[in-house]
Amino acid sequence: MIKLDQQLAALATMSSAQLRAEWMRVYRTPAPPLTADLLARGIAWRLQERAHGGLTKAHLRELRRHKERLDASGSISTNVNAGRIKPGSRIVREWGGTTHHVLVLDASYHYQDRSYTSLTQIAREITGAHWSGPRFFGLRKRGSANA
Known part of the structure; x- marks a missing residue:
């Protein structure tokens, strides 16, 4: 399993399409119509929530x-x-x-x-x-x- 800091760093290099796919993987729902920056922030939130608790x-x-x-x-x-x-x-x-x-x-x-x-x-x-x-x-x- 990839460490949290590596997952978060990888978000910065992802394209919009990759972020939408990652959103689907993390949230198990289609990504909302957001900018790439907001998608990355939302994914980062969920990853940190899973790692550290909500x-x-x-x-x-x-x-x-x-x-x-x-x-x-x-x-x-x-x-x-x-x-x-x-x-x-x-x-x-x-x-x-x-x-x-x-x-x-x-x-x-x-x-x-x-x-x-x-x-x-x-x-x-x-x-x-x-x-x-x-x-x-x-x-x-x-x-x-x-x-």
């Missing part, structure tokens, strides 16, 4: 709840981000020589395989000291009440 049951439940709300009302409301940051956004901050990535969800933040209800909790986790989360991540300047 979303946790908690994240799948959260996604199902949001889908149900979206289907019922046409929108998903949340007060966690207060409209400042769109869900799906990634916040990046370098600290102590390490780059930290936070994924913004509808009702929480995802950092290092854990969910947090505030950026302040994540800033404390990273620095070991109390910080305003929005200020630590550069979303608010010192003394500013709004982002």
Whole structure:
């Protein structure tokens, strides 16, 4: 069996036709009408998901709840981000020589395989000291009440 990193590297050299065939092999369904780049990304996602595991049951439940709300009302409301940051956004901050990535969800933040209800909790986790989360991540300047 080919190692994951070799499979991922091979995707970059495949033609559109080869990517469509690979999509069929990996997903067992015809490829959607996507560009070669998006096909490669979709295949890479599935290969990594198989190798490292997919979303946790908690994240799948959260996604199902949001889908149900979206289907019922046409929108998903949340007060966690207060409209400042769109869900799906990634916040990046370098600290102590390490780059930290936070994924913004509808009702929480995802950092290092854990969910947090505030950026302040994540800033404390990273620095070991109390910080305003929005200020630590550069979303608010010192003394500013709004982002």
